[in-house]
Amino acid sequence: MSYYGLVDGTEASLKKYLASFSGVDQVGADARAAILATRSIKAASKRWAIDTAISMVDLTTLEGADTPGKVQALCSKAVRPDPTDSSVPSVGAVCVYNDMVGIARAHLDQIGGEHVGVAAVSTAFPSGRASMPVKIQDTQDAIDAGASEIDMVIDRGAFLSGRYIEVFDEIVKIREVCGNKAHLKVIFETGELVTYDNVRKASFLAMAAGAHFIKTSTGKVAPAATAPVVLVMLEAVRDFYAMTNVRIGVKPAGGIRNTKDAIKQLVLVNETAGPEWLKPSLFRIGASALLNDLLMQRMKMDDGYYASPQYVTID
Amino acid sequence: MSNRIDVKKTYKLFINGAFPRTESGRTYEVKNAKGAFIAHPCLASRKDLKDAVVAARAAQAGWNKASAYNKGQILYRIAEMLEGRRAQFVDEIVNVTGVTKAKAEKEVTDSVDRLVWYAGWTDKISSLSGALNPVAGPYYNFTIPESMGVIAAIAPETPSLLGLIDAIAPIIVGGNTVIVLASTKAPLSAMSFAEVIATSDVPAGVINILTGKKDEIAPWMASHMDIDGFDISGLSAKKHAELKTVATENLKRVYSFNSADPARILAFMENKTVWHPIGL
Numbered sequence: 001m002s003y004y005g006l007v008d009g010t011e012a013s014l015k016k017y018l019a020s021f022s023g024v025d026q027v028g029a030d031a032r033a034a035i036l037a038t039r040s041i042k043a044a045s046k047r048w049a050i051d052t053a054i055s056m057v058d059l060t061t062l063e064g065a066d067t068p069g070k071v072q073a074l075c076s077k078a079v080r081p082d083p084t085d086s087s088v089p090s091v092g093a094v095c096v097y098n099d100m101v102g103i104a105r106a107h108l109d110q111i112g113g114e115h116v117g118v119a120a121v122s123t124a125f126p127s128g129r130a131s132m133p134v135k136i137q138d139t140q141d142a143i144d145a146g147a148s149e150i151d152m153v154i155d156r157g158a159f160l161s162g163r164y165i166e167v168f169d170e171i172v173k174i175r176e177v178c179g180n181k182a183h184l185k186v187i188f189e190t191g192e193l194v195t196y197d198n199v200r201k202a203s204f205l206a207m208a209a210g211a212h213f214i215k216t217s218t219g220k221v222a223p224a225a226t227a228p229v230v231l232v233m234l235e236a237v238r239d240f241y242a243m244t245n246v247r248i249g250v251k252p253a254g255g256i257r258n259t260k261d262a263i264k265q266l267v268l269v270n271e272t273a274g275p276e277w278l279k280p281s282l283f284r285i286g287a288s289a290l291l292n293d294l295l296m297q298r299m300k301m302d303d304g305y306y307a308s309p310q311y312v313t314i315d
Numbered sequence: 316m317s318n319r320i321d322v323k324k325t326y327k328l329f330i331n332g333a334f335p336r337t338e339s340g341r342t343y344e345v346k347n348a349k350g351a352f353i354a355h356p357c358l359a360s361r362k363d364l365k366d367a368v369v370a371a372r373a374a375q376a377g378w379n380k381a382s383a384y385n386k387g388q389i390l391y392r393i394a395e396m397l398e399g400r401r402a403q404f405v406d407e408i409v410n411v412t413g414v415t416k417a418k419a420e421k422e423v424t425d426s427v428d429r430l431v432w433y434a435g436w437t438d439k440i441s442s443l444s445g446a447l448n449p450v451a452g453p454y455y456n457f458t459i460p461e462s463m464g465v466i467a468a469i470a471p472e473t474p475s476l477l478g479l480i481d482a483i484a485p486i487i488v489g490g491n492t493v494i495v496l497a498s499t500k501a502p503l504s505a506m507s508f509a510e511v512i513a514t515s516d517v518p519a520g521v522i523n524i525l526t527g528k529k530d531e532i533a534p535w536m537a538s539h540m541d542i543d544g545f546d547i548s549g550l551s552a553k554k555h556a557e558l559k560t561v562a563t564e565n566l567k568r569v570y571s572f573n574s575a576d577p578a579r580i581l582a583f584m585e586n587k588t589v590w591h592p593i594g595l
Contacts, residue, residue, distance in 0.1 A: 305539060305540060306365055306368070306538075306539045306541060307541070308539075308540035308541035309372070310540075310541070
């Protein structure tokens with residue numbers, strides 16, 4: 001099975017499809033991303049950008065030490081990021097490990113956060129090193145527990161050794177498990193893919209296999225969501241839209257810690273994919289520390305003086 | 316005949332252990348007592364202050380955790396480094412303020428001695444102000460002074476070096492980190508003092524030095540929510556009330572002093588009381 005009729009499911013057709021995309025001009029991508037990072041943002045736009053970025057955050061906790069209490073606190077923060085200011089929008093979703101999905105969903109529903117999604121990391125996150133039945137069961141568990149978004153990792157070992165069809169089949173199968181119950185985000189772990197050519201190839205592969213979102217990283221490997229990598233992925237979704245008339249979302253994750261970084265990402269989106277992508281259904285930022293910095297910048301814009309981390313919650 | 320080109324010094328800021336130019340790109344002119352041009356130091360902006368606060372906040376926990384002995388060693392090391400560069404400081408003070416060489420030498424000597432004096436206070440201040448309180452129960456009850464956090468300070472116009480040391484040293488003795496605004500008219504010895512700090516094992520971010528206008532920077536310091544205390548000794552008394560009003564937003568403690576005194580150290584410390592059960 002495949003989507004959009006781009007690949008018929010055989011290895012030969014996938015190879016032909018992937019061979020149709022040229023390589024990435026690395027120097028050009030670095031330079032373009034660097035230039036876009038220098039754009040200055042006026043105060044009114046900054047205000048809009050901060051609120052937009054907040055609504056795009058996938059508030060994440062992916063620690064071995066996660067507890068139900070911590071996840072519930074995170075959910076409360078996701079619904080009402082600043083308890084003293086109801087004009088702050090809710091974040092896009094909370095992103096947790098599989099076993100915390102039920103706890104997160106129940107707590108969100110209890111506190112009036114029905115509009116906030118729960119994303120589960122799946123398919124033996126973060127390494128992706130497990131057998132296919134395990135990965136399918138992992139995903140099924142998350143959906144059964146109430147996950148509305150599945151963040152799956154690809155098998156980088158298979159990808160890097162050229163077994164693209166295995167990666168493709170995995171994504172197709174997980175998408176089938178998701179059905180219409182959950183959105184599928186495919187994580188490439190770009191820090192392990194090494195080259196921009198590979199990032200581009202992985203992007204087109206995942207989109208043809210039915211991904212709703214393509215995501216840079218797990219957050220466990222550095223470098224993560226660097227600007228040129230996000231640029232390459234945004235160019236891929238733009239070109240894919242031209243080919244199929246379908247808009248695929250992009251989610252940078254890892255390393256985006258402050259408002260400046262977040263606004264740089266929004267500039268990249270606007271200038272590369274286009275303003276249609278500037279909404280939570282097509283662009284998400286996977287982060288944990290970022291939200292506090294966004295809230296502090298928002299306080300500073302409201303109050304006129306610099307805020308302190310002492311006035312936002314410790315996660 | 317010498318064809319050598321003059322190597323002129325660029326006076327920059329001192330933030331997080333590095334010497335950046337102001338992000339605003341602004342400078343101002345410093346002239347000597349006779350009105351001749353000397354240098355173009357940085358006119359620090361609000362963003363520079365913000366960067367300094369971020370650095371000071373990040374450095375505070377580590378500095379607070381350093382043992383009293385270690386803090387004393389580092390302060391003494393600053394004194395050693397300053398002693399080794401006396402000639403440069405004497406020249407700069409004479410050049411900028413026009414005082415006699417003997418007077419400048421006395422200021423540098425006093426500065427070195429003052430640093431040694433503060434170095435001695437690091438392991439004595441908690442004995443001086445701490446207490447074992449009598450309580451009606453089977454407990455030891457201690458009160459010990461602890462650091463307040465990130466403190467801003469305005470150094471007086473004169474004496475430019477000794478005043479700066481009186482602004483910095485008592486704050487860091489207590490385990491706080493500091494952002495200090497140097498004398499506006501005579502900032503050269505402050506920026507040279509930053510070079511002394513940079514070679515004295517002071518962790519990056521513990522001491523940050525800005526140069527610029529008091530009227531511009533003092534209100535920013537007073538309103539910044541992540542600054543816990545404010546030493547306004549270097550400001551004229553008529554400005555105090557206004558800044559104290561601004562500083563109430565985050566209950567910033569604002570003090571001014573006119574001499575070196577252990578009270579200066581304690582002003583930016585908070586008392587912690589600990590109950591410890593006996594026996595049972």
